[in-house]
Amino acid sequence: MTRSGRLAGAGAVVRRRLLVAVPVLAATSIGMFALGAASPVDPAKQYAGAAAFTATEENLAQIRANWGVDDPLPVQYLRWIGNLVQGDLGWSTSRHEPVASVLAARAGWTLLLIGVSLALVLAASLLLGALAAYRRGGLFDRALRTAAYAVQSMPVFWLGLAAIAVFALALGWLPAGGLTDVTATSTSWGDVAHHLILPVGVLAVSQAPWFVLFVRDAVAESMRDDHVLAARARGLPGRTVLFGHALRTALLPFLTLVGTHLPELVGGAVLVETVFSLPGLGAVTVAAAMGSDFPLLAAITLVTTAVVLAANLATDLAYAAADPRVRLDG
Amino acid sequence: MADLAARPALLRTARSRLRLRPGQAGVVTAGLVLVVAVVGSLLAPLVWPLDQSAVALDQTRSAPSWAHLAGTDDLGRDVAHRAVYGLRVSLLVGAVAALVATVLGGVVGGIAGTLGGRVDRILMRVVDTIAAMPHLLLGIFIVAMLRPSLGAVIASVGLTHWLSTARIVRSELLSLRTRPFVDAAINGGAGRRRVLVRHLLPHVLPRLALATTLMIPHAVWHETALSFLGLGLPPHLASLGNMINDGQGSLLTGAWWASLAPGAVIVVVTLAIAVLAARWRDRLDPRVRAELHL
């Protein structure tokens, strides 16, 4: 059967997933809206910020009226969700611009950070985890696992600070933050790459233990699989056995687990962006939280969730494409 | 025909090597660390009371010495003293939040696991979908809407961490349903509630307790991250997150000790809980790989 043939039922799967995801997301959005409405935060005051000191009550009342925050809650919710569905994500009270343009300007950098880190984590964890599993209990295995457990108990922002202290301040090898050199007039990818080495490295290292330990355990288990023993018995070279057989089959469940681990990666990215002052969604989320910016926070949370769900779906479909045993239309 | 009798045993031994198997010394050390941490943070108010709002502006940022074992911070406060209280608050937040999450997860997982079928499928889909929401973002949202406070942080952690508990309880209940003794109890005329309370609960509870314990480091982390972002507990309270956040600036001015003690406390306590939980899980279910879910 061809690979495309294996994805024959993909449409049905997507429909099934949507059937569940849409109501759940809708319910979540109601929950979030209720929380926002129950919140004692006055959006007009948040909007005025420090200037609220010198703004009068009428002034604030006018701002409120301009936004229609005095309408009944269901009306407000329907307006919000209706706009959301039509692609209008609302107006950010903390950034004073449409939520959509906040996302447009910043999501790309967050995606880049997460994407590159994920690629690095995957490559490194597959390689290191597989090598550790191949000589289970060996020196490398023990060292790697010790390192993994140690890193796992270090907060990511602490790791980031340490990395800055060492690589940017003490050694001066890499920039301490930002996305491009501050005086650069255009976004040169070389420059961006140079600035992303530390944040990507820190995010990757902080996320790696989970992946490394998982791959290591899965491959170690897979190394005892009958078909891997059989491959060894056929006298195949160690590299082929490890990467072509043990890792290859251990990879499949790993693929779907990567999807489920994405939310952790997003959380890590928020913290890393804060530490390295990257202009991604992380900093804007924190600022929005400080300013109780409901439209922006809600949009970021819901959009991220939708993206993660889509990524989960994609990994499941990739699983189906990669594993001939799985049939979607079955 | 295969050597079937031998096979499960072989597989079992192969798997058993994958578990984190802390040596006896490791387990004893971890146990001691935890006992000291818990007893210390419980007794601290009696033995070594702390005025949370006290400052000593004449002895700011002094290096570790006999008078101040871990030095003093930007406001001249004893770092070691505050780290003890930071641990106390963090463990409190962690324990209460983990409990909230356990109750939530236990209820959802319990319903899915005992009713099974359609209810189970729907509930688990819901859990999957909510699991796709980034914890930290959702936590930030909750804290932002409820305003940063102890309660908000607990709610934020509790409301975002119940999913794994729900899954554990549900799968445990589903596997128990197929065991003969449950059938026997049902055939014996026991009501659903009676079966649940007398037969299922005793099996699920240890696992639930383990899940709760493993969640405490999670919760401590979540609190730390929120405080680091300035969205956690009121900043003058001694919490580990606040202390690391405060210590950041001191790090740049050479006062590395201000963030060292709280950071070390997090790492040591997290590892201790992980080591003990790994051993506990080992006992509970020798077949399941005891990964460290930190």
Add this chain to the structure above:
Amino acid sequence: MTTTERLTAPTPGRRAVRRPLLAVDGLGVQFRLRDTRMHAVTDLNLTVRAGELLAVVGESGCGKSVLAHALLGLLPGNATVTGHAVLHHPDADPVDLVTCGQRHLARRVRGRRVGLVPQSPATALNPVRTGRRLLTETLRAHGRRREDGDQLAVDVGLDPADLDRYPHELSGGMAQRLVTALALAPDPSLLIADEPTTGLDRPLVDHTLDLLRRRCDEGSAVVLITHDLAAAQRVADTVAVMYASRIVEHRDADQLFTAPTHPYAAALLDALPDRAFRPVPGDPPMLTALPAGCAFAPRCPRRTDICASQPPPTAVTGGAVACHHPITTGAVT
């Protein structure tokens, strides 16, 4: 007795001139388990000569497959192997498979010098690879042309077109033939075939057995691990009967099938449908709790007090039987 009719009558003289290929001496395999040890192979002695087809027979769980894995160094980390298993080669120094190390085994021994047809073909095939890819990969690794794959498929009775299927698309019999083809791909001088006829219908069983027999006649050696006594009788030169981790009797096939000396061998033969069709009473012991004396004693009609307390003598190829009270008459009832 058509199906068990011998294809070639081995003459002792002919075998005697053959050089020994594998000499197993005092081999033992133990597994460390959670709170106990499992004795999977105990004090095992065997000699396999070039051109010889040795059948190892016994009930499930007696340690046959562990023996195969031990010879190839494929046991898990909690296994301890003792004794020797020396592999001879006309052009190279003898190699002790127990002590030579994984690196040597992987590079020099597995596949080319000792091949394995693993049991349970369903799990022994990489589920995400087609048969052809597996076969090509193995051929390449041993310096053979990928085109040889089709011929191998035909040799084992598989339609070459079926090589393009994924393992889950193959029937049990097809998978069995595929793993046989994979084991034959490196053209091993010693082939260990662990239940190679599982899932095959009668004609294919015969086809496979003939294939193995033919390899021996061409000078290779085959160790056929099977619970199928009829198959052993059809092709084996010698037969080793294994019970509870030990070989209890090892002698020429025709001798054994006509006059078994060990009570267990006799009981096995009695269980054949074309003989008494009487199953061996009782169950084999757990390998983790072997009795001090003879392991077969609890099921043995000839047991006496000594059987329970004293271990029986070690079986020797063509000689001693691991029994305090061997059957000396040729009569089997």
Add this chain to the structure above:
Amino acid sequence: MTRMRPTFRRLVASTAAAGMLVLAGCSAPTNPDGSSDGTTLVVATSDEPDALNPVLNYGVDGAALIFDGLVSRDGDNRLVPGLAATLPTVSADGRTVTAKLRDGVLFHDGTALTAQDVVFTYQAVLDPKVDSTLRSDLDMVESVTAPDQATVVFRLRHPYAPFLQRLTLGIVPSKLLSGQDVNTAGFNRKPVGTGPYAVESWTPGDRLVLTANERYFAGRPANNRVVVAFVADDNVRAQRMRAGEFDAAELPPKLAAAFDEDTTYRVQRVPTADYRGVMLPAGNPVLADPAVRRALSLAVDRSAMVSGILGGAGEPAFGPIPPTSEFVDPSVVGAPTADATAAAALLDAAGWKPGPGGVRARDGRPARFTLMYPAGDTLRKDLALAVTADAKKIGIEVTPAGLTWDAIDPRMKSDALLMGYGTPYDPDFVSYKLFGSTFAGQGYFNPGSYRSEVVDRALQNGRDQIDPALRKAAYAQFQQQLAADVPWLFLTYLRHTYVLKSSVRGVTPRVEAHEHGVANSIWWNIDTWTRS
């Protein structure tokens, strides 16, 4: 080049444009210390504006880099003509202010500045549909008109002495904004002004890139480009300053002090009118007693706060008029160190007797209150804790509470709050609303409902009188009454601390206001800065 999102599109566009328009040095990534080309200056601040529009609060005190007001201020904060050719004239009744515009001023897009633009700007601020928080500062304006292309006339409802000080507000081009919703206009992200710098690009959360305005009416800037890096986190800003990325950065005093030793940097501690103090609400039963308030003022150790919390970058504060102001009354200045004995005596005399646990009490009411501070503000947190510790020494129990503004809001009537404000330009600014009884309980104006007829009269006089001597007398009275009533516990004036590279020339600090950031910081005259 137009501002584009940092996307692939931008890359393509900039790459294409690079060959023709820009020298190789600009498009190629510069070295980490890329500012060494001498034409680009990089400054870093934590406060990123929400919108670069003066109508929506950007740079209302002038020095907005992108915009100019009718007037601006020199290094001594004296008013000088800006877009107005001369300082605007005030009519004898004080209700008509006339400004003549400078000739030949062009906006960055090449169009000429007219009186219509000025009228539009002020009318936009006064328009209720525009979410401008400046409106209350200009509520005395009855009308703004343009009798001709070069004249603007303001009619005031009542005389307002410091009106000219309000004319620093940047002027926006009416044609780019009229007919649009000013609150959401694209202009707010990509503004056009008359100032020394035009906006090249703004990457929110990252940087604002400004290029020199070749046709600036006061002369082309001495440098080619200014980059304002937005780095919210103090520590990160300090790290990046240390890594040599910035020419100037504002840093908290303690972080800045780490640069003192290093000769490649210079630390500037700029005097300000930016004070911090505790608002003591009249609605609190304990704080309602003037004796308690006076005792607190005696008990706080202001010099310890300056040295221990501000790292020396500040001065003790005793009132809302900064020591640098000509209106300051030296008689209100008290002792910078704590006098716990005097404070205790005051409390004893007022009947607050030491009670159990060291907390004083009177008539069964313990001397305790809650002190709120905004949770995100480390400085205010530190000051709140210092006040708490000092109060404890005289038997007053303070409970600090770190809260968000919206949580603080409803409690200001009864709980003390650590507040900060202050502007050096005129004593009327802020103080009129913070201490005037007409603003009692109105939002953040006089939230503690302080009422004093003496203060009300003094503040009104200060605003109505044109004669500087009379004004000075009025504000002296205001300060004395405040010192007697202690509605606020003034703690410190800050010095804003900046770290600059030693190589930067032309830095002339002036007294700063509470609000400073992109606009109105030490780089208020960055267009004259050079590098040696």
